[in-house]
Amino acid sequence: MSPLGAARQLLPGPEDFVPLRRTWKNDLVAGVTVGIVALPLALAFGVSSGAGAAAGLITAIVAGLVAAVFGGSNVQVSGPTGAMVVVLAPVIAAHGIQSLALVTIMAGLIVLLAGILRLGRAVSYIPWPVIEGFTLGIAAIIFLQQVPAAFGVPAGGSTNAAVAAFQSLQATDFATLFWPVVLVLVVAAIMVLAPKLHPQLPGSIIGIVVATLLAELAGLPVTRIGELPASLPAPSLPFVDPALAMTLLGPALTIAALAAIESLLSARVAASISDTGPYDADRELVGQGLASLASGFFGGMPATGAIARTAVNIRAGARTRAAAVVHALVLLAVVYLATGPVSRIPLAALSGVLMVTAFRMVSPAALRSVIGSTRADTATFVVTAVITVSFDLIQAVEIGIIVAAFFALRSLAKASGVHREELPGPAREGDEQIALFRLDGALFFGAAERMLERVGAIRNVQVVIIRMSQLQILDATGARVVAELVTALERRGVTVLIKGIQERHLKLAARVGMLESLRHHKHLFAELEPAVEHARSHVRRARQAANDGGASTARGALPGGGPATAAEAPRGKSLPTVDG
Structure with a gap:
């Protein structure tokens, strides 16, 4: 294939939207639905990462739009995710908010280069027990990261989520503990009960509205999101400090690897549960790289494909990438029309959303399957999960793959x-x-x-x-x-x-x-x-x-x-x- 033809395969074309004449109603409904679901998650992930609620919202809008157009999946929804928060929070804590734009752009360039070099299929070499262990570890970290906000206390000083949560508990003032915990429980209860009343009810947004009204009407002494911008900021290039850039190279590589892995896994899951066509792994990396680049220029966070939001998009009837575009436009409307009410949302309510989200990330059926498969797969799963929580996400994937490879080679040797x-x-x-x-x-x-x-x-x-x-x-x-x-x-x-x-x-x-x-x-x-x-x-x-x-x-x-x-x-x- 000629270089021009190869490049053409990585770019969007009119064929991406050919079915839209028949599916636009389904895509419109799906886009609005997933936009409503994405709003509290975008705000929560922004706050949890240390970048702020505005950064999470900007990422969901800008990166969500760019990835929808340039990505390799017809139904993927992109934006800030829990896994990205886990790896981004220590970077911001160590190097300050001024490092956010630079590390986001650097990571975006790395992911874009991986797509151009046709490295998209590499994710297929990650074994299933490693993926499940990685997911369980991320879910545990997301839950632990919400402990300070849920108890209304400052976060601990450690970069390890488990240690930081323990430090926060030690510093808890039980006199101020009651109301934040009440709001967390209210949101969690609504999120659990809403789908049982009707599958289409957005439990997270209903829970946040109820918790916010309760806090406002009762004048509860809880911390709020705070002021949000009433419009998107103008794009700008960050100041590049060579010394800071060299320091951030390692974290940027980690963020890029995580973005690529999570996005491709999400796209693969989407292709398996929908009949909207296969995904192009290399184009997906190109789209995610461009999405993070654009997000960095607007002051947002690195973006990845989001499995939960993508699943909501599919269940709501999405057929083309227009649904993900509508999701971004819905969030853009929130910025221009509703930043006042959104700024009054209690942080404890967002913590409740993320705690329930963390539980939902882990499938009990998948856990039973992997633990009940073989001792080798169980060991790989446990090692990956423990290292994810204890040390580092990318190291967890690497070590998990090594452990899985060791057991696979041992089995192959025994079969020989x-x-x-x-x-x-x-x-x-x-x-x-x-x-x-x-x-x-x-x-x-x-x-x-x-x-x-x-x-x-x-x-x-x-x-x-x-x-x-x-x-x-x-x-x-x-x-x-x-x-x-x-x-x-x-x-x-x-x-x-x-x-x-x-x-x-x-x-x-x-x-x-x-x-x-x-x-x-x-x-x-x-x-x-x-x-x-x-x-x-x-x-x-x-x-x-x-x-x-x-x-x-x-x-x-x-x-x-x-x-x-x-x-x-x-x-x-x-x-x-x-x-x-």
Whole structure:
């Protein structure tokens, strides 16, 4: 494909909105619905990150609009998310609010570059237990981050959510605890009960309205969101301090990795639960990168695809990306028309929304499935969740993948085998001098040593046949171990024949010296019967030489295997094509 065609695939086109003539009513209703649901979440995530409610609202509007147009999913809804809050809050706490725009733009550039480099499919290599453990860890952190606001006390000084929550509890003034906790419980109760009354009731917005009215009418002494801008700020480039930029490079990489992982997972889930077409992973990264860039220019936060809002969008009937555009316009209308009432929302009410959201992020059915699957998957899940809460999100994913890979390789090694078999057909004199081994499964660095020990320990034979036609995986280590095995056996005077190397393994076998280690190029066979017959001929020649009284072998004799037949050409001629 030409560079122009490849670039065209990553950009929006008229075909994105072709169904709109038939679906605009559904998209309009879905956009309004998800906009109402997104409002309290945007405000809450902005406050929780330390960037402020305005930053969360700006992110939902600007990034939500850009990602809807440029992203790779037809129904994805983007904006601030809990996972992003978890990693962004320590950055703002350490480097101040002035770092927000710079780290957002840097992260956006990294995600955009990942999309241009076609790295979108990398998320498919993340195992399911890692995803579930990661989600559980994020949910726990989001819940713990709300403890200070829920109790009406300042946040603890630690960057670890669990430690900070404990520090906040130690500093709690129980005289001021009652009303914030009441508002949290009111919001939580409404969010839990509303869907039971009607599935379409937006419990979070109803809960916030009730909690705000209660606080206003009763004059409750609780902290509010505070003043919000009555319009979107003008876009601007942040001041770039080279020293600060270098300091923020690590956090920007973490934010970018998190944004890419969460967005692609959300898009993949959306594609699996809707019939609105597949998603383009690379274009999704391009769209999310542009969304974070735009958000940073307007003073917002890094954006990702939001699984919860995307699911609401799908359930509300969204068919095209126009629904996500409408969601952004609904939030924009709030900025221009309703900032006064919104500024009076108690922070405790937003904490209630996020606490319930944290619980809803974790699926009990998924937990039961992953814990009840295998011990390896359970261990991977637990390790990922614990590291997410205790240390770092990206480290949790990395270590989770390593743990999953370790168990997968161990299972693969166990499934691989070296089996000694009987020679086919009726037994003949001298067959006890021939050992036939079959390699199954995978011969790689995790299993090669076992094969070397098993075959290398063979004694009292003159010929070893190694069957490789059933070998599905062969890496450089496995091929090299076979070469070392052949060399060791030949040095002991044992002739080695290899049968059935698959065509896809032949080039690797030649490169690492496995074929070169054979005594003769005709010791490589495509079929088993010729290999067995050749082995028997070696045994017969060896016995004949012994019966002749140990006379010197004829010119061209093969060590340990008798004289070469006239049909055997010297080493160096082209190898036969084998098919296994």
